[in-house]
Amino acid sequence: MPHSKIDTTSAKPQTAQVIIVDDEEALRVSLSQWLDLSGYTICVHADAISALEDITPDFAGVILTDVKMPKLDGIAFTKSVLAIDRDIPVILMTGHGDVPMAVEAMKSGAYDFVEKPFEPNDILESLERAIEKRKLVIENRALRTQIAQQGTLDSRLIGNSPSMRALKAEIANIAPTEVPVLVSGETGTGKELVARAIHDLSTRNDRRFVAVNCAAIPESTAESELFGHEKGAFTGATNRRIGWIEHADNGTLFLDELSSMPLALQAKLLRVIEQREIVRLGSNTPVKVNFRLICATNEDLPTAVADKRFREDLLFRINTFELQIAPLRQRKDDLPLLFDIFAERAAENFDRPYEKPPAKLWGGLLAHEWSGNVRELKNLAERYVLLTGNAEERWARLFGNSIGNGAADPADKTGSLADQLRHFEQHIIRDALTRHNGNVKTVMDELDIPRRTLNEKMKKLNIRRDTIEER
Numbered sequence: 001m002p003h004s005k006i007d008t009t010s011a012k013p014q015t016a017q018v019i020i021v022d023d024e025e026a027l028r029v030s031l032s033q034w035l036d037l038s039g040y041t042i043c044v045h046a047d048a049i050s051a052l053e054d055i056t057p058d059f060a061g062v063i064l065t066d067v068k069m070p071k072l073d074g075i076a077f078t079k080s081v082l083a084i085d086r087d088i089p090v091i092l093m094t095g096h097g098d099v100p101m102a103v104e105a106m107k108s109g110a111y112d113f114v115e116k117p118f119e120p121n122d123i124l125e126s127l128e129r130a131i132e133k134r135k136l137v138i139e140n141r142a143l144r145t146q147i148a149q150q151g152t153l154d155s156r157l158i159g160n161s162p163s164m165r166a167l168k169a170e171i172a173n174i175a176p177t178e179v180p181v182l183v184s185g186e187t188g189t190g191k192e193l194v195a196r197a198i199h200d201l202s203t204r205n206d207r208r209f210v211a212v213n214c215a216a217i218p219e220s221t222a223e224s225e226l227f228g229h230e231k232g233a234f235t236g237a238t239n240r241r242i243g244w245i246e247h248a249d250n251g252t253l254f255l256d257e258l259s260s261m262p263l264a265l266q267a268k269l270l271r272v273i274e275q276r277e278i279v280r281l282g283s284n285t286p287v288k289v290n291f292r293l294i295c296a297t298n299e300d301l302p303t304a305v306a307d308k309r310f311r312e313d314l315l316f317r318i319n320t321f322e323l324q325i326a327p328l329r330q331r332k333d334d335l336p337l338l339f340d341i342f343a344e345r346a347a348e349n350f351d352r353p354y355e356k357p358p359a360k361l362w363g364g365l366l367a368h369e370w371s372g373n374v375r376e377l378k379n380l381a382e383r384y385v386l387l388t389g390n391a392e393e394r395w396a397r398l399f400g401n402s403i404g405n406g407a408a409d410p411a412d413k414t415g416s417l418a419d420q421l422r423h424f425e426q427h428i429i430r431d432a433l434t435r436h437n438g439n440v441k442t443v444m445d446e447l448d449i450p451r452r453t454l455n456e457k458m459k460k461l462n463i464r465r466d467t468i469e470e471r
């Protein structure tokens with residue numbers, strides 16, 4: 001028989017939902033009319049098997065069922081319902097002489113039973129109690145999930161500034177869906193951390209999170225790394241290799257620094273996203289892949305599109321939902337908390353003592369430019385814990401020359417050899433970029449280093465092109 005469908009997924013029903021299951025039509029009609037008039041949302045079924053189709057773990061209502069029915073009787077039906085969700089209240093309507101069966105069903109976990117014939121008012125009290133109970137169970141579950149999500153996010157993504165709070169709310173909202181997400185933000189703002197949080201709060205969290213840094217894979221092998229290859233596909237392909245995209249099957253594929261992907265590969269990626277299948281190099285057979293895509297960029301992709309370095313059609317495919325992470329200098333409220341937590345963790349890891357630096361020093365944190373964002377802060381907090389001397393001395397060594405401009409003076413002859421070399425490298429690259437107005441190609445030629453190396457060094461040394469002064 002046809003039956004009306006009701007929403008079994010909504011955690012907060014507008015009106016309480018009742019499923020009526022009875023093979024006797026007269027009872028179905030009278031009961032549903034009465035409950036309908038009483039303001040309930042009704043769904044009727046002539047048999048238990050069709051009723052089971054409407055029941056999901058978050059079904060937000062109550063079931064009223066006959067005991068003696070063809071196909072599946074009330075006891076077996078109750079057991080099946082409780083196997084879906086042991087907290088769904090099932091009220092049995094028993095005929096004369098069915099009471100022993102109803103008692104058995106109660107032992108299996110049914111909520112209540114009422115003897116036929118009954119006046120609707122006879123079941124009202126039990127029904128209302130059952131609905132109230134169900135409402136509480138659903139609300140508690142939603143609350144528990146929310147608390148668990150909040151806990152996961154708060155312990156991972158440190159920060160209570162308004163923009164961090166908004167970001168965490170957006171993550172919690174978007175994570176359980178399947179939409180592709182584009183995470184944008186400067187280097188070190190936590191894009192990968194955000195991508196992992198989305199995966200962990202998604203329904204794919206028991207599957208793989210595969211992170212691919214598009215800037216770190218050599219152009220010559222990028223295709224085989226992403227799509228895989230068959231044995232003998234090219235010289236040196238001695239074995240079949242499963243690519244990163246196939247590895248992410250049923251899980252999440254995180255493509256970091258997407259704008260570094262060569263244009264030809266972008267076209268192939270677009271095809272994979274559209275057709276949801278890959279073809280390994282050296283093969284003609286497509287392989288179905290099912291992944292949730294999260295991309296990250298520290299570059300403005302519309303600009304890359306305008307520069308003809310990024311495909312516009314690919315951008316439209318990946319940016320269904322964009323999460324922007326604010327740079328640290330725009331959420332300075334978070335600085336003391338981040339520093340303190342990173343320093344505490346470092347102290348524990350390195351087994352060193354840590355005491356919060358005195359308040360008068362915190363100004364140094366706020367004045368700093370933080371072009372390397374949270375990664376730079378984490379680094380400094382760890383170095384603070386490892387340095388010797390009192391708080392002022394350590395603070396001076398960390399922020400001494402670099403406060404306010406983010407780059408150390410190459411004449412700074414203190415610190416470890418590694419630190420001094422780092423400062424010199426930073427100075428040389430910044431100087432070259434400044435002289436050539438940020439023109440990376442000219443700088444690559446002058447310093448005789450490939451683009452990839454220059455990009456990596458700029459990232460490691462926290463040099464951003466947009467902070468280079470024009471000449």
Ligand SMILES: Nc1ncnc2c1ncn2[C@@H]1O[C@H](COP(=O)(O)OP(=O)(O)OP(=O)(O)O)[C@@H](O)[C@H]1O
Nearest residue numbers: 156157158186187188189190191192193298374375
């Ligand atoms: N809000 C945060 N709370 C705790 N740790 C953070 C936070 N943001 C970033 N981090 C830490 O900072 C470091 C850099 O983060 P991550 O690698 O996610 O940045 P990213 O934006 O992906 O960087 P890149 O663009 O350079 O790849 C990591 O160690 C990460 O754990």
